[in-house]
Structures are given as structure tokens and as C-alpha cells.
Amino acid sequence: MLDSATRKLKEAVLNPIASVLSDVNPNVITVTSLVPGLLCAWFAAQNLMGWALAMWIANRVLDGLDGTIARLSGTQTDFGGYLDILIDFLIYAIVPIGIVLGKQTTFNWITLVALLAVFYINSASWMYLSSILEKRGAGAKKTAELTTVTMPTGIIEGTETVIAYSLFLLFSNQIGILFLIFGSLVLLTIIQRLVWAKSALSL
Numbered sequence: 001m002l003d004s005a006t007r008k009l010k011e012a013v014l015n016p017i018a019s020v021l022s023d024v025n026p027n028v029i030t031v032t033s034l035v036p037g038l039l040c041a042w043f044a045a046q047n048l049m050g051w052a053l054a055m056w057i058a059n060r061v062l063d064g065l066d067g068t069i070a071r072l073s074g075t076q077t078d079f080g081g082y083l084d085i086l087i088d089f090l091i092y093a094i095v096p097i098g099i100v101l102g103k104q105t106t107f108n109w110i111t112l113v114a115l116l117a118v119f120y121i122n123s124a125s126w127m128y129l130s131s132i133l134e135k136r137g138a139g140a141k142k143t144a145e146l147t148t149v150t151m152p153t154g155i156i157e158g159t160e161t162v163i164a165y166s167l168f169l170l171f172s173n174q175i176g177i178l179f180l181i182f183g184s185l186v187l188l189t190i191i192q193r194l195v196w197a198k199s200a201l202s203l
Helices: 004-021 026-032 034-045 049-073 078-102 106-136 156-172 174-199
Strands: none
Touching: 004 049, 026 034, 026 049, 026 078, 026 174, 034 049, 034 078, 049 078, 078 106, 078 156, 078 174, 106 174, 156 174
16 A cells, blocks of 8 residues: 555665665575564564564565665566565564464464465465466556566555564564454455456456
8 A cells, every 4th residue: 555655765765775785686685684584583482572673674674675776786687576575475474473482372373373374365366466467468567666576556565564563573462463453454455456356357
């Protein structure tokens, strides 16, 4: 929902850093982002939420920086976009698991399973739709998106996910409730895309 606005802001903020690092292969930055991402999950499992939040922010900065460097240096590749999304989804899965390992209750485990199940369905809801739009020539190049492929809009996108995970770490004692709220919003996003696709893809 907020990505279209925040991507331009992100580019403006990261461009000065990217210009200094323009000789660095963007894929190196992408892989490097794994380190703070995994540390975030580990710190969360140890109930060191301040450190976990710092690592989460570092991971998100590096995740944004790789694409900015690629665009600035003209080194964008389809493989780079593919690698980026794979690492993103790994971190999106492991951080909630780390939080629940540090806050183990039956309720938290149940809500974690529900959240990851909704994530699984959501992945199909936008990735397959993205593939269809690219096939129809209505993808990222046509819409001048900064991403490798078009990412259909919805209530929950990347920006909302960054905010939600930050809240997970800040208010981890309420993690089960937060998982339910965020999972419900992701489910609404799936329904939103399904309704849109029924209309747009029937033509």
C-alpha cells in the first residue's frame, strides 16, 4: 500500500551511500544482508530485542541498498532480483521463529504457524500474479517500477512488513496478538488481489 511512495524516498536516502559503493557488486550486498538478518533471529531467540531490532534495521538497509547500487551503476540483473527475494523470504520466515523461540507459549506457537501459513498463500497470490502480468506485457518495464518484476499492490507490501516486524521486536511480549493482527491483514491482501485478478485477468 505504501511501497509506491516509499521506494522513491528510499532511493533518495540511499543514493549518496550507493554512489560511494558503486564499485561493489550488488549481489555481495544482498548476501551480506543475510548476516544481520540471521543475527536478528538469533538475538530475538535470546530475548535480546534491542539488538534484534538493530540487526533488523541493518538488514533492511542492506536489502534496499543492493537495488539502489544496481540501478546507479547499471548492473541490474534478473539473477540479482531473484537472489534478493529469496533472501528476503528466508529472513521473513526466520525472524518470527526466532521471536517465538524467545517467547515460547502454546498460543505464540499456534499464531506463528498461522502467520507462516498465510505467508505461504500470500507468496502465491502475488508471485504467480506477477508472472501473469509480466507475460501479458503489463509488468515492471511497462509500469516503470524499480523492482525486477511487477509487484501487485495490496494492503500489506514491503513497507508495511518492515513496520510490522519492527513492532514484533518492540512489543514481543504481545507477539501472539501481533501475529494475529498482521496475519489477518495479509489475508485481506490476498483476498484483495484475488478480487482484482478476477476482474483484470478475465479480459
